[in-house]
Amino acid sequence: MTALPERIERKLGLVIDLDTCVGCHACVISCKGWNTENYGAPLSDMDAYGADPVGTFLNRVHSYEIQPEGGGCAQTVHFPKSCLHCEDAPCVTVCPTGASYKRAEDGIVLVNEDACIGCGLCAWACPYGAREMDQAEGVMKKCTLCVDRIYNENLEEVDRVPACVRTCPAGARHFGDLGDPDSAVSQLVAERGGFDLMPEQGTKPVNKYLPPRPKDRLTGGVATAPVLPTERRDATGFLAWLDRTLEKI
Amino acid sequence: MHPAPSVILFTVLSGAGFGYLAFLGLGAASTGWPAFWQFALAFAMAVGGLVSSVFHLGNPQRGLLAFTQWRTSWLSREGWASVATLLIMAVFAISAIFFGSIPPILGVIGAALSVATVFVTSMIYAQMKTVPRWNSPLTPTYFIACALTAGAILSATWSLALILLIALGPLQVFCWMSGDGRFAQRGHDMNSATGLHGQIRMFESPHSGTNYLLQEFGFQVARRHAAKLRVICICLISVLPAITLLIGAHPIAFGLAFALHLLGVFVSRWLFFAEARHVVQLYYGREAAAA
Numbered sequence: 010m011t012a013l014p015e016r017i018e019r020k021l022g023l024v025i026d027l028d029t030c031v032g033c034h035a036c037v038i039s040c041k042g043w044n045t046e047n048y049g050a051p052l053s054d055m056d057a058y059g060a061d062p063v064g065t066f067l068n069r070v071h072s073y074e075i076q077p078e079g080g081g082c083a084q085t086v087h088f089p090k091s092c093l094h095c096e097d098a099p100c101v102t103v104c105p106t107g108a109s110y111k112r113a114e115d116g117i118v119l120v121n122e123d124a125c126i127g128c129g130l131c132a133w134a135c136p137y138g139a140r141e142m143d144q145a146e147g148v149m150k151k152c153t154l155c156v157d158r159i160y161n162e163n164l165e166e167v168d169r170v171p172a173c174v175r176t177c178p179a180g181a182r183h184f185g186d187l188g189d190p191d192s193a194v195s196q197l198v199a200e201r202g203g204f205d206l207m208p209e210q211g212t213k214p215v216n217k218y219l220p221p222r223p224k225d226r227l228t229g230g231v232a233t234a235p236v237l238p239t240e241r242r243d244a245t246g247f248l249a250w251l252d253r254t255l256e257k258i
Numbered sequence: 259m260h261p262a263p264s265v266i267l268f269t270v271l272s273g274a275g276f277g278y279l280a281f282l283g284l285g286a287a288s289t290g291w292p293a294f295w296q297f298a299l300a301f302a303m304a305v306g307g308l309v310s311s312v313f314h315l316g317n318p319q320r321g322l323l324a325f326t327q328w329r330t331s332w333l334s335r336e337g338w339a340s341v342a343t344l345l346i347m348a349v350f351a352i353s354a355i356f357f358g359s360i361p362p363i364l365g366v367i368g369a370a371l372s373v374a375t376v377f378v379t380s381m382i383y384a385q386m387k388t389v390p391r392w393n394s395p396l397t398p399t400y401f402i403a404c405a406l407t408a409g410a411i412l413s414a415t416w417s418l419a420l421i422l423l424i425a426l427g428p429l430q431v432f433c434w435m436s437g438d439g440r441f442a443q444r445g446h447d448m449n450s451a452t453g454l455h456g457q458i459r460m461f462e463s464p465h466s467g468t469n470y471l472l473q474e475f476g477f478q479v480a481r482r483h484a485a486k487l488r489v490i491c492i493c494l495i496s497v498l499p500a501i502t503l504l505i506g507a508h509p510i511a512f513g514l515a516f517a518l519h520l521l522g523v524f525v526s527r528w529l530f531f532a533e534a535r536h537v538v539q540l541y542y543g544r545e546a547a548a549a
Contacts, residue, residue: 011330012330063467063470064469066465071542072462073452074458075455078455088452104327105333107323124323126320127316129474138471146316147315148316148317204453207446209444218453220453220454
């Protein structure tokens, strides 16, 4: 049923630290790796070795250059983006078949691929570009929050987090219950001033982003360390003779 | 938005077909053989349009599931509305063609359902907050106006066809003008998209090639081309067919007026998709400045 659940018990989601992300794209690759082998149809690539490859990905890292207001050094921000598992998910209610749904128990937005007709309307309704149609299968693919990892008792406990979170070498991705104000992720959001993407769309995203710290400003004076005087040491003895002889040649 | 031919064909043809069915239900229908040709044309356009819409589905074999979610989904409601309309009008058509009788109440119900179907189709687009150009009550107004104009011309209702043709031009221009600024008015820009402050530009795309998002939502039409097409559209959708009908109310004039008008609706519908910008473009560094 594509009506949104009235009450969501837990709001599982991600917190992405834009201050820490180094833009290595490891989360993109681990996401593609895990999700191609597990939940649903594999994430296909078309013309993978040709001139114009196109593929399905559930997570993408944009990189932006920001010129701060009032001058100062420009800043590079790496910006990972995947499904935000919105509370008011517009992608769910537009689905004509009931394939797209939001789970009441943990708030994860999923696609039942056996019911998806591939009309693409959910991708139109998503402001964030979180859904991509798989061109081989003709069904809509999206982040599952690694629903097949987080409850998977066959995995070590440390691995029961989304693949992107597990793989991030910078610790820029955090996973937890954003509906519980005492959870580590909620504390992090409160502490660091986590924010929503495109709040004016009214989607109420569960995933939050933590802002990058502003770059240090120069407070006058010399920008570089003082230049040290180069020490001149004249050679003596044999080395002095060698030096002179070599000069003459 | 990518102007997919199947979706343009679907909205234009089914719009004209349901518009014609509305007029047939409200008294434009003949009986016997003339009625057969009238209904054949109306059903060919309405059903042909619906069939062409199936071609853009990834898995059309599961299409029947689309009837299940009418409580929330406009696309599902469209399935129901079109099937209900076609069934009611089929009974009406059989009665007119084979029994020479026109059941008036059935006709009124069929006509109301025909207009409702066009409305529901338009709501698939009008509901999209992510495409500010479409997200307005003007979208259903424009769809219904196009459908009724085509219906009036096809049913040779001279005065009404002329009034609708003359009204459609200004309505179309108004839709364009109010749509042009709506993206910026809604406050969507790269800052709101990323939550970052300052002047933002995309430093590196997330992928070196293209992807589904850019193919579907990255379409951009050159502004000078759009301006030319708008002029061509107004001439075809409104001015030329109106002049044709003013010259004479002959069946050939109605045929010519319909051909010109339908071509105009095709241009208009192409622009409807091609000029519409999806907010996801902001993540790819395409600012709201362009219309």
